[in-house]
Amino acid sequence: MATVKAAILGFGTVGQGIYHIVNERKEQLAARTGAPIEIAAILVRNLDKPRPDTPGVLVTDRFEDIFAVPGLEVVFEAIVGEEPAGTYLEQAIKAGCHVVTANKVMYAKAGSSLEALARELGTGVGYEATVAGGVPVIKTIENLNLANEVTGIQGILNGTSNFILTKMRKEECTFADALKEAQELGYAEADPTNDVSGFDAFCKLMILSGLAFGEQPEWERVPMDGIDNLTLDEVVDADRQGLRYRHIADVRRGEDGEIQASVGPVLIGPDHPLYGIDGVDNAVAIETAYAGTLTAIGPGAGMYPTATVMVEDAAVLLLKHPFRKLVTE
Amino acid sequence: MATVKAAILGFGTVGQGIYHIVNERKEQLAARTGAPIEIAAILVRNLDKPRPDTPGVLVTDRFEDIFAVPGLEVVFEAIVGEEPAGTYLEQAIKAGCHVVTANKVMYAKAGSSLEALARELGTGVGYEATVAGGVPVIKTIENLNLANEVTGIQGILNGTSNFILTKMRKEECTFADALKEAQELGYAEADPTNDVSGFDAFCKLMILSGLAFGEQPEWERVPMDGIDNLTLDEVVDADRQGLRYRHIADVRRGEDGEIQASVGPVLIGPDHPLYGIDGVDNAVAIETAYAGTLTAIGPGAGMYPTATVMVEDAAVLLLKHPFRKLVTE
Known part of the structure; x- marks a missing residue:
């Protein structure tokens, strides 16, 4: 055959x-x-x-x-x-x-x-x-490119970081303890630098930028921060005010035509499409010219x-x- | 040209x-x-x-x-x-x-x-x-059909019903008042029967069933209920317990090989993927054999x-x- x-x-x-x-x-x-x-x-x-x-x-x-x-x-x-x-x-x-x-x-x-x-x-x-x-973000943007236009993308692109932030908030444990559990569960590598420094999310964001906008911003001009500097106090204080830190990668074309991107922890409220995304899931909110914001959520890694x-x-x-x-x- | x-x-x-x-x-x-x-x-x-x-x-x-x-x-x-x-x-x-x-x-x-x-x-x-x-559910399932397998689908497929339920919960107003506002905002038709009876969501569910499972269940055997029988008391009581009524269309293949489907209000807790979907948005949670649950959210209607x-x-x-x-x- x-x-x-x-x-x-x-x-x-x-x-x-x-x-x-x-x-x-x-x-x-x-x-x-x-x-x-x-x-x-x-x-x-x-x-x-x-x-x-x-x-x-x-x-x-x-x-x-x-x-x-x-x-x-x-x-x-x-x-x-x-x-x-x-x-x-x-x-x-x-x-x-x-x-x-x-x-x-x-x-x-x-x-x-x-x-x-x-x-x-x-x-x-x-x-x-x-x-x-496993979340079909690339195919969704490829389709949007046919007749719609992506105007901005915000994503939780690193499941390890999101798992750690979720655990710190829900169980009031420190970054170090949450990271240890992520490693024990196999979510984080033995060397978790790429995950918690934001570099993993940064690379994914650059790929999305290339697809949605036809170009990437200059890498060294993109502010990149990880979750490793967030303290338990900051996470718990935010939670008491009904806010949550999410590690968000953001890219959009500015009014001057330049691509603007950033990667780092952002404090968001309940109206934000990424507020409810807990644990190791990834989520991507794609802002479009004709269809409002489309959000896709699912497992961001795994065999x-x-x-x-x-x-x-x-x-x-x-x-x-x-x-x-x-x-x- | x-x-x-x-x-x-x-x-x-x-x-x-x-x-x-x-x-x-x-x-x-x-x-x-x-x-x-x-x-x-x-x-x-x-x-x-x-x-x-x-x-x-x-x-x-x-x-x-x-x-x-x-x-x-x-x-x-x-x-x-x-x-x-x-x-x-x-x-x-x-x-x-x-x-x-x-x-x-x-x-x-x-x-x-x-x-x-x-x-x-x-x-x-x-x-x-x-x-x-505007939510690319059909294309997502078409892709899953290539090498993965859809095992179940749960969706908020009628934006009008979701808008009404959200308003009843958040503002403690009656079904009739919420429906009136939905009509004033152009979300509901002058004759809202198809929306609030569940028939609109039912038809969408049958289309998803055909695509995901290659067949539809017998229509008359699918329990179909709308939101028009829910009272304000029921919605408010649920909210006080941290639960929410969502109008959910569900389809999956049962252990006997038969397609099982239902359409109606369901009481769900914060861990459910459709718990956080408020307003006129639609959302579809697609359960798969290899990629866990993929959820897609966005505007379910509009020009x-x-x-x-x-x-x-x-x-x-x-x-x-x-x-x-x-x-x-």
């Missing part, structure tokens, strides 16, 4: 989620896109590390082996860190593959050049998973939420671009 | 919104889809009724005149009531046109046969505007929110289907 050959770069949590969903949804994907997707190869860093069984799949630690797969059409990238992920995706596009990524730091920097390269070579790039995990939008991205790209490399065996 | 010819059936609030947006966004639509859309003809019921100026557009009260437009490719339907809207759309599809509708009663009944006809004839149907106005998703639908259909009828003048 003719199949679409795909590879997964990186076989951690998200990579394994992709493998699982592609196999569990094989018939559904075939019915919706016209052909089943087959994971033909997986790139790992360390071949000796234990990992789930993947019968019939080439597992390799050499990137060049991935491209030796005949008819490779889709590359899922689920590697942590900017490089070599960016270089791999560039090479994948040059090899005529669609690429799908969840890598926000890499994509905030290299996204527009990868998209331009893909456009030139007739392939596609999927990056829904880079912003707000399956991230993996499922990556598989969706691949399906959308396969539907947009006629199959060029179906491999019949 | 080559243009896509479109017609608008019905020139009330929504029809005028479509006309306005298509003209205001002409360049954007051309850049995104490959050719500008031109409103070539408008069907009105009464030619003598005053209406905005539409220079160069054929305005007619005869449906056959619409199809005399050479190369007509898109038909926007913004007529109130089931018929003749359904018949017109069927004829439009048979004439090779893409159709875009906001007509929920008609679409709940005839949607699946219109879609089958369009599929057979190679055209497309857009119906995002039938459910939750521009409804019109803009209809123009988006047309753009999506034009992108999906190669232009077949570009008219060069």
Whole structure:
């Protein structure tokens, strides 16, 4: 039967989620896109590390082996860190593959050049998973771009920060204690700097800016603050006044035509669309010219939420671009 | 220059919104889809009724005149009531046109046969505007259908009912007084039966069921209740306990494989995703197999929110289907 050959770069949590969903949804994907997707190869860093069984799949630690797969059409990238992920995706596009990524730091920097390269070579790039995990923010803005106009975006884009702020408010515990619990629950990394400093939310905001406004502001001019300087007293005082600190990433085009963005804790009242968003959820309020404010809420991270939008991205790209490399065996 | 010819059936609030947006966004639509859309003809019921100026557009009260437009490719339907809207759309599809509708009663009944006809004839149907106005619920579920699975849907699908419930709770006014204000503000029709009886939400729920589960439950087996039997005492008592009545439409597949649906007021607590949705907004919480619960919130009605998703639908259909009828003048 003719199949679409795909590879997964990186076989951690998200990579394994992709493998699982592609196999569990094989018939559904075939019915919706016209052909089943087959994971033909997986790139790992360390071949000796234990990992789930993947019968019939080439597992390799050499990137060049991935491209030796005949008819490779889709590359899922689920590697942590900017490089070599960016270089791999560039090479994948040059090899005529669609690429799908969840890598926000890499994509905030290299996204527009990868998209331009893909456009030139007739392939596609999927990056829904880079912003707000399972919440379909990218596709919503892509649709708004057709006939509406995004005038501003405000988002809770870092679930770890929101979990910590929620816990500090509800349980009156310190930042350090809340962070510790976030780490124990697997929400925060061992090194939580990117999350609590605001850099993770910043990268996602830059990706949204590029999509909604066609450009990013100069990075060094964007005020960026994390939640790590908020004291328990400040959070509790706000709560007594019916207000809440939320870590909000904001971007809009100013009256002078310049993009204005900021990332940091903001004190908001009950009328704000992000007031009620508690815990690890992400939420994005998209202000539009014709449809008021549209708010999307959901899980901002996690194995399956991230993996499922990556598989969706691949399906959308396969539907947009006629199959060029179906491999019949 | 080559243009896509479109017609608008019905020139009330929504029809005028479509006309306005298509003209205001002409360049954007051309850049995104490959050719500008031109409103070539408008069907009105009464030619003598005053209406905005539409220079160069054929305005007619005869449906056959619409199809005399050479190369007509898109038909926007913004007529109130089931018929003749359904018949017109069927004829439009048979004439090779893409159709875009906001007509929920008609679409709940005839949607699946219109879609089958369009599929057979190679055209497309857009119906995002039938459910939750400007909130992109249909497109979100279409994407989830690719590789995820909707397991349940709960929605506040009637803005008028939500406005009335919000006002009763916040201002402790009776149902009758709240309804009167909704009518004065233009949220409720002169005859508000469909809104407050639950039938409007019911029709939207049936459309969502068809999309998410591939079928609708038997209509007469779905319990349907409106907000018109709720007393002020009940609403105020609930509020004092920290609970809220929301008019919720719910659909899911039961363990026996049967679709289970209900429409009516439900008492919910602060942990429910629809607890915080006040006023005329609509909100839909979509429960999924892989991405937890995704909630989308926004304006459920209104001239521009409804019109803009209809123009988006047309753009999506034009992108999906190669232009077949570009008219060069």
